[in-house]
Amino acid sequence: MNDPWQYDETIQVGTDYGDPKEVGDYDERMLKLRDADAEAKDIQKALSLSTDSTVWEIGTGTGECALALASAVKHVYATDVSPAMLEYARRKAERRHVGNVTFEKGGFLSGFRPDHPVHGVVTQLALHHLPDFWKSRALGAMADSLHPGGRLYLRDVVFPSTTDDYDAFFRTVIDEVRLHAGDRIAQQTVQHIKTEFSTLDWILEGMIARSGLRIVGKDCSGFLSVYVCEK
């Protein structure tokens, strides 16, 4: 039963990834800025994935990571709350003739989830869409979905606790983003800080520990952090 206080994660916060125009633009920008194959290799290594592994990717977006991981694992369940993202990702999988990725509607808290424990859970640039209490529920659900010894790869914008002056820190980050990724992404970074729900590292780490996961790897570069966690 859906309790009336359940957070409605289908409503997009900040950037509207439900808008088909935004979806195409996002894919184009990410293809220029990121190397999905290199990301998939890092994930494969961090999660010790093999061709027998099943993986659940949450907030798959345009599916680039799920499709890049596909050749290294048995199956990827890739979910997102945005029907426009899922449609775009399914078409991409068809064009590339990738058959072992299934795109399903669902988020951290609701909708599709694999019907058996998975070896790896992956989520990139998506958990910050939830306020903190709901992040902790999401981390619990991710932990529940893993085999004992299974791993979570969590990459997101996380605010560091090592600065005393957040305004100066944000100004520096936005200047760097503008320099390396252009005005549009700098503007989205401003919107991110203002309207989305990135949290502080110590809060996120506390939530991870309480969800029954152990942090076995952490890598912070500027605004982005990667946590590798084991059940």
Ligand SMILES: C[S@@+](CC[C@H](N)C(=O)[O-])C[C@H]1O[C@@H](n2cnc3c(N)ncnc32)[C@H](O)[C@@H]1O
């Ligand atoms: C910034 S995009 C990241 C997409 C992809 N993971 C990547 O790294 O490029 C954020 C994605 O998270 C999805 N999203 C937002 N809230 C979500 C939720 N509660 N559960 C799952 N996905 C969510 C959005 O629809 C969007 O596709």
